[in-house]
Amino acid sequence: MEEEKKKKVKLSNVFYYLKKTYQYAKQDKKYLFFFLIGSILLSVINVVAPLLSARQIFYLTNEFWTQLFAVTLLIFGTEVCRNVCIHINNYFINKYFYSVKKNIQLDVSSKILQIQTGVLQANSSGTFIERAGNDTDTLSDIFIQGIDYLTYLISVIGVLFSILFLNTAIFFLYLLFVVLLFFAQKFAAKKIQEKNKIRKKKRDIASGFISELVRGAKDIKLLNAEKSFLNKTDQVIQELGEANYSWARTRSWFRFLNGDLRDLLDLGILLLGIYFITHKELEVATMLIILSYRGHIISISSNLEHFYDIIKQFELAAERIFEILEGEKYPKEFFGDKQISKIEGNIAFKNVFFGYEEDDMVLKNISFQIHPNETVSFVGKSGSGKSTIFNLISALYKPNAGEITFDGIPLNQLDKASIRKNMSVISQNPYIFNMSIRENLTIIKEDLTEEEMIDACKMACLHDFIMTLKDGYDTIVGEGGVTLSGGQRQRLAIARALILKTEIILFDEATSALDNETQYEIQKSIQNMQGEYTILIIAHRLSTVINSDRLILIDNGSVAGEGTHQELLKNNPIYQKLYELELKDDEKK
Ligand code: ADP
Numbered sequence: 001m002e003e004e005k006k007k008k009v010k011l012s013n014v015f016y017y018l019k020k021t022y023q024y025a026k027q028d029k030k031y032l033f034f035f036l037i038g039s040i041l042l043s044v045i046n047v048v049a050p051l052l053s054a055r056q057i058f059y060l061t062n063e064f065w066t067q068l069f070a071v072t073l074l075i076f077g078t079e080v081c082r083n084v085c086i087h088i089n090n091y092f093i094n095k096y097f098y099s100v101k102k103n104i105q106l107d108v109s110s111k112i113l114q115i116q117t118g119v120l121q122a123n124s125s126g127t128f129i130e131r132a133g134n135d136t137d138t139l140s141d142i143f144i145q146g147i148d149y150l151t152y153l154i155s156v157i158g159v160l161f162s163i164l165f166l167n168t169a170i171f172f173l174y175l176l177f178v179v180l181l182f183f184a185q186k187f188a189a190k191k192i193q194e195k196n197k198i199r200k201k202k203r204d205i206a207s208g209f210i211s212e213l214v215r216g217a218k219d220i221k222l223l224n225a226e227k228s229f230l231n232k233t234d235q236v237i238q239e240l241g242e243a244n245y246s247w248a249r250t251r252s253w254f255r256f257l258n259g260d261l262r263d264l265l266d267l268g269i270l271l272l273g274i275y276f277i278t279h280k281e282l283e284v285a286t287m288l289i290i291l292s293y294r295g296h297i298i299s300i301s302s303n304l305e306h307f308y309d310i311i312k313q314f315e316l317a318a319e320r321i322f323e324i325l326e327g328e329k330y331p332k333e334f335f336g337d338k339q340i341s342k343i344e345g346n347i348a349f350k351n352v353f354f355g356y357e358e359d360d361m362v363l364k365n366i367s368f369q370i371h372p373n374e375t376v377s378f379v380g381k382s383g384s385g386k387s388t389i390f391n392l393i394s395a396l397y398k399p400n401a402g403e404i405t406f407d408g409i410p411l412n413q414l415d416k417a418s419i420r421k422n423m424s425v426i427s428q429n430p431y432i433f434n435m436s437i438r439e440n441l442t443i444i445k446e447d448l449t450e451e452e453m454i455d456a457c458k459m460a461c462l463h464d465f466i467m468t469l470k471d472g473y474d475t476i477v478g479e480g481g482v483t484l485s486g487g488q489r490q491r492l493a494i495a496r497a498l499i500l501k502t503e504i505i506l507f508d509e510a511t512s513a514l515d516n517e518t519q520y521e522i523q524k525s526i527q528n529m530q531g532e533y534t535i536l537i538i539a540h541r542l543s544t545v546i547n548s549d550r551l552i553l554i555d556n557g558s559v560a561g562e563g564t565h566q567e568l569l570k571n572n573p574i575y576q577k578l579y580e581l582e583l584k585d586d587e588k589k
Pocket residue numbers: 121356357362380381382383384385386387388389
């Protein structure tokens with residue numbers, strides 16, 4: 001009973017997903033229309049043509065050899081027409097397939113970009129890569145196959161009726177075969193589905209792990225951890241292989257069963273045919289017609305074999321995709337609808353509490369105020385919560401309690417563009433696209449003029465360096481900007497911010513020690529922007545904060561002091577200690 005209930009719910013799921021998937025298929029209905037016309041034609045050829053022609057032949061002549069010749073010709077002619085129709089159908093269905101797939105993939109990709117950062121980080125990237133790739137393939141493929149099946153089903157029903165009309169006994173034999181096959185398939189599908197679920201899970205794990213291995217290759221080498229990573233790779237691939245094998249074995253067992261059923265059917269038809277012909281109850285020509293239908297009925301076997309499998313695969317793939325598209329498993333970023341086209345630069349935190357985990361608050365009752373065009377540095381021990389403050393300002397995470405405002409408007413009431421278009425984030429290791437320097441800059445502003453580009457690079461103290469390159473602005477920077485140093489990547493990111501002219505600039509200073517020259521250039525480029533932009537800096541070295549208008553000292557998730565470097569040095573014991581520690585560190589070097 002419980003099982004029955006579960007099944008029903010699942011079937012309604014399938015219909016729900018089919019309906020949803022159809023939304024992506026609506027745009028190119030014309031291909032579907034041509035495909036359906038082709039399918040109807042195919043059904044007519046399959047069912048009606050042999051029947052009608054056979055009657056004609058019987059009517060025209062009674063001569064045995066003429067009948068045999070005509071029927072043979074007819075079967076051949078029908079086959080040719082059928083193949084032409086199938087070919088045309090394939091053309092339209094393929095066009096339809098790519099269009100449906102493209103629409104789903106585009107929506108899945110856009111929804112992945114909307115998923116909350118914390119949720120993205122908590123899941124392996126392989127999970128999303130698999131869903132945007134393989135699963136959308138399966139979904140659109142099966143959706144199309146489903147339509148194909150429907151037309152196929154209609155023609156099989158037609159064929160069965162024709163057989164009923166020609167010979168009742170053979171009809172019942174065919175019917176018995178179809179019913180037996182149906183139940184065998186139902187059972188098989190359940191078993192295959194279980195194995196397939198395990199297989200998919202293992203595939204997710206394996207592709208997630210391998211993408212980690214590729215992404216982290218450099219660090220794996222430096223950690224000398226190749227061996228343990230390869231051992232783990234061996235293990236995940238082995239587990240995937242076993243799951244694949246078990247799935248394939250179950251499938252092949254059921255194929256074997258199908259084959260046996262088919263042989264029994266063949267034997268039954270032949271015996272019945274011989275019996276009826278010898279008793280003069282069946283014409284040889286009619287027997288040939290029935291045999292020409294045999295192919296369609298037999299194909300039920302391979303089609304039904306796939307049918308349940310495919311429905312289940314569709315359900316699985318759809319479940320995984322719609323989890324991203326509309327489920328609550330991967331919550332999307334949530335924005336309000338208030339708009340400000342140009343933010344002035346007032347940022348305020350009022351009694352903000354935040355934790356990546358509900359029960360572990362990283363920021364505890366933080367309050368501070370930033371004024372337009374101020375340059376403010378956040379200082380404090382590593383792990384005190386500075387980057388977390390940036391994550392909240394850039395709306396990658398939402399506070400658990402308290403309020404953050406931009407120009408007095410609560411951040412959660414602002415729409416996405418009002419936040420992101422007014423802000424540039426220059427991270428410690430900004431992502432630079434594998435294109436030329438020029439393209440890296442024009443991609444964010446398509447109508448960027450040469451003059452604007454050079455000005456921005458000059459302000460970012462990058463122009464002189466670019467001029468030393470053989471291809472200048474057309475130099476390709478390699479994947480992730482590998483051919484640039486950390487400092488150069490940051491300056492290119494500063495140039496991007498200058499081109500976008502966003503009022504707020506969040507700058508996360510590199511923790512790794514940059515050489516003095518680079519550090520000086522970055523300082524200079526920030527100074528170039530000072531006074532015109534609201535600049536917030538995460539300072540990992542106190543030597544770089546001297547030029548800031550103000551420092552905010554963060555200690556263990558709370559504000560432990562505010563003021564200039566000199567003021568804090570004079571009055572704040574925590575800052576004094578931090579400064580002493582850094583001096584000692586510098587002496588050691
Ligand atoms: P800082 O920038 O001052 O070095 P962070 O804001 O990066 O400090 O980190 C503050 C605390 O939050 C640390 O204990 C850190 O381990 C934790 N933390 C940072 N990022 C995450 C994250 N994505 N998920 C869980 N905990 C995190």
